[in-house]
Amino acid sequence: MISEANKYQNLSEYIIYLYKTEALIRSFNFDVNELDQYMISHLPVDSKEKQKHRAWYLELAEQMKREGIEKEGHLEIAQKAAQELMDLHMELLGTNEEYRTVFSGVRPHIRKFVELNKGTQTDPVQIALTAVFGFLLLRLNGKKVSEDDKKSLDAFGDMLSYLSSQLQTKKNA
Numbered sequence: 223m224i225s226e227a228n229k230y231q232n233l234s235e236y237i238i239y240l241y242k243t244e245a246l247i248r249s250f251n252f253d254v255n256e257l258d259q260y261m262i263s264h265l266p267v268d269s270k271e272k273q274k275h276r277a278w279y280l281e282l283a284e285q286m287k288r289e290g291i292e293k294e295g296h297l298e299i300a301q302k303a304a305q306e307l308m309d310l311h312m313e314l315l316g317t318n319e320e321y322r323t324v325f326s327g328v329r330p331h332i333r334k335f336v337e338l339n340k341g342t343q344t345d346p347v348q349i350a351l352t353a354v355f356g357f358l359l360l361r362l363n364g365k366k367v368s369e370d371d372k373k374s375l376d377a378f379g380d381m382l383s384y385l386s387s388q389l390q391t392k393k394n395a
Contacts, residue, residue, distance in 0.1 A: 233303055233389055234351065234382035240300040241355045244291070247283050252292065254280045307385050308347040314388060321384060328381045331374040347385070350378035 250256045254276065262275050282297070289298055296304075314321035328346070335349045343349050357375050360367055367375070 231390065232383075232386045233307060234354075234386045237300050237303050237307075237351055238355050238358065240297060240303075241351070242358065243279070243282060244286060244296060244300075245359070247279065247286060248292070252283045252287065254283060304345075304348055304351060307351075307382070307389065308345055310385055310389050310392070311347050314385070318388075321388070324380055324384050328377045331377045334374065346381075350382050353378050354382065 246261075247257070250260075257279050258276055262272050262279070265272055265275060267275075285297060285299075286292060289295075291297065311321075311325075315325065325346075328350070331353075332346045332349050335353055336344055339349075343352065353374060357367055357371065
């Protein structure tokens, strides 16, 4: 599965992929037959691979129900992955000058998003993930993204890419 490969190559992308998948499952009202009809059946893969995709969507839909996140929220696996990035963020702030420079460029954008969400989210990694996912949804829905928001998106992307890269390096060491 694409998501499993991303998990080990780029944790930020994996998390955003999970967010997208949660939204997709919700948009089909947890009906895997509809997902199968409108999405899975059109994938350019063989029937065995389509069955794997169907099983994966079914498992995630069931997991979302077990975790009580049918309407909103994120899977525990996504939350744990985000926490892993947050832990690395805190570590790098104390030990990595290059990351502190990257983060100083992101800080004004984080402040802006904290104000926009009235302080309901303050975790910088979660803010970056949520913002990138939100921008993705806007684009998918054909909405315009302002130049200011594009700058935020670039800054968040820089931070998340740096964290994912450092995490990959750390795991390979």
